[in-house]
Amino acid sequence: xxxxxxxxxxxxxxxxxxxxxxxVKPHEFEATALLKQLEDRRQxxxxxxxxxTDMYGNASxxxxxxxxxxxxxxxARMLDVDPATPNWEVSLAxxxxxxxxxxxxxxxxxxxxxxxxxxxxxxxDVGRLPMVRHFEMDFxxxxxxxxxxxxxxxxxxxxxxxxxxxxxPHEMVVSLHTRDNTRIVREHEKAGKPTRIVNVLGHHxxxxxxxxxxxxxxxxxxxTLGAFIGEPMRLVPSVTWGDEFMxxxxxxxxxxxxxxxxxxxxxxxxxxxxxxxxxxxxxPVLEVKAMTFRDGAIMQDIFSGFRDSCPFGAVLKEGHxxxxxxxxxxNLHQIHSPDSTCGVYAVYVSMKxxxxxxxQEIGRLILxxxxxxxxxxxxxxxxxxxxxxxxxxAFHTYTNLEKGxxxxxxxxxxxxxxxxxxxxxxxPQSGFATSNWGARAVIDATKPQDFAFGERSQVPKDVxxxxxxxxxLAPSRARMPVGAK
Amino acid sequence: xxxxxxxxxxxxxxxxxxxxxxxxxxxxxxxxxxCHARFLPDEAKALDEREQLSVRPE
Numbered sequence: 001x002x003x004x005x006x007x008x009x010x011x012x013x014x015x016x017x018x019x020x021x022x023x024v025k026p027h028e029f030e031a032t033a034l035l036k037q038l039e040d041r042r043q044x045x046x047x048x049x050x051x052x053t054d055m056y057g058n059a060s061x062x063x064x065x066x067x068x069x070x071x072x073x074x075x076a077r078m079l080d081v082d083p084a085t086p087n088w089e090v091s092l093a094x095x096x097x098x099x100x101x102x103x104x105x106x107x108x109x110x111x112x113x114x115x116x117x118x119x120x121x122x123x124x125d126v127g128r129l130p131m132v133r134h135f136e137m138d139f140x141x142x143x144x145x146x147x148x149x150x151x152x153x154x155x156x157x158x159x160x161x162x163x164x165x166x167x168x169p170h171e172m173v174v175s176l177h178t179r180d181n182t183r184i185v186r187e188h189e190k191a192g193k194p195t196r197i198v199n200v201l202g203h204h205x206x207x208x209x210x211x212x213x214x215x216x217x218x219x220x221x222x223x224t225l226g227a228f229i230g231e232p233m234r235l236v237p238s239v240t241w242g243d244e245f246m247x248x249x250x251x252x253x254x255x256x257x258x259x260x261x262x263x264x265x266x267x268x269x270x271x272x273x274x275x276x277x278x279x280x281x282x283x284p285v286l287e288v289k290a291m292t293f294r295d296g297a298i299m300q301d302i303f304s305g306f307r308d309s310c311p312f313g314a315v316l317k318e319g320h321x322x323x324x325x326x327x328x329x330x331n332l333h334q335i336h337s338p339d340s341t342c343g344v345y346a347v348y349v350s351m352k353x354x355x356x357x358x359x360q361e362i363g364r365l366i367l368x369x370x371x372x373x374x375x376x377x378x379x380x381x382x383x384x385x386x387x388x389x390x391x392x393x394a395f396h397t398y399t400n401l402e403k404g405x406x407x408x409x410x411x412x413x414x415x416x417x418x419x420x421x422x423x424x425x426x427x428p429q430s431g432f433a434t435s436n437w438g439a440r441a442v443i444d445a446t447k448p449q450d451f452a453f454g455e456r457s458q459v460p461k462d463v464x465x466x467x468x469x470x471x472x473l474a475p476s477r478a479r480m481p482v483g484a485k
Numbered sequence: 486x487x488x489x490x491x492x493x494x495x496x497x498x499x500x501x502x503x504x505x506x507x508x509x510x511x512x513x514x515x516x517x518x519x520c521h522a523r524f525l526p527d528e529a530k531a532l533d534e535r536e537q538l539s540v541r542p543e
Contacts, residue, residue, distance in 0.1 A: 139518045279489045280503040
């Protein structure tokens, strides 16, 4: 069975995927209104809208699926982890896969589902897609999925960027922001060449989750993503550039386009992953060359800033920081970036038998690893970093607010990154840096060891293990929802 | 912190914000997300470009 989006969705239980058959208008906020109401009820199923409208208000040929990443249990499934252990095990799986590689394989066009249908030239009308306008101040409907670019040296880079609809069937604006795709655009502009770019609107969810893994310049992201989806990526020559640019054969929908050198237009505001609107700005124009899609293709979207986007920041931080820190700190226990900060601004770290100075040192290294992190809270290993209530208890109980709070101000690198198409010199970062103050904090919330301190109350561990709640509850009561009387 | 400025659309009064360094004085017409009117920042019905007060560590 191919590792693709539709086979993944088929594996989900009824309570993990709901289908909505009534027509919805995603470009008029109706999809996100429904997702928000589910989230308000603390329900996080993946949602497939079977009859969304396109940009003309007509029925789109493509269903729309969103909220796929909204639970760590589903992220566990994506990464071949038991959903019953969705926390640290998912972090470790991401850490392991981001260091592995599986060489891709090329397939012929007739074996590539994504090219079962090909729209070229004037037929390649992106307005037929059920693009989502997510939030009130948004610039307009937007595609939230990953892009593939290729450097002049020949390696493929896969990363997230938003693609904005411009009320034009063949031209969009792409909000590139990562270090590598910015560099690829700059090098093409310097060489006087348009930058080729492919927008992948749905694949096996591990493809998109793995695309946030941090690779070195020159690494082949397709090989990394093979490790994430658990088999070699099947690639097929693009319909526009042939084997000079290979595209994922098992994707749902692909847009092939080019960024003409130096051509920009307005995009944003957009409600970003950290729940703030990104400011209106100028970004490269994407000229659409072709759209290809499989029979029965489903377009995927991310509900940005809500539970659906949290794992992209959280699991990345947890896995990457484990990879870079666990050898230096053998007593490092677990790492978590909580949903309360959208998996962006905070990291909680637990340490076994922490030594003097370690909280500040590991906090400093974490802040240096991710410029968006504002706050690191270090706790003991008996505090579950995936349980924010426990972390807050440790903070309010153990932290000496006079000595345990380390702040560092005016981190220049936290406030400036360079964007695609910009010239030399620094440029301000749009997006989640809108609230990035530059000053950052490391909070030592480990239990004081240098003087006699109280003990956290506990039910004896052996009794907790011996006495099982389910064995003591009547069946009807065992099913009672939390909080019911 | 990125500097932004708020504008109020002269056509429909929708408020939205823009990147200050890229758009405040670049001569680029902004695009209202609500009514799609295009206007220069100085043509906005209202403009809020207050800068963050400098906060430096002691």
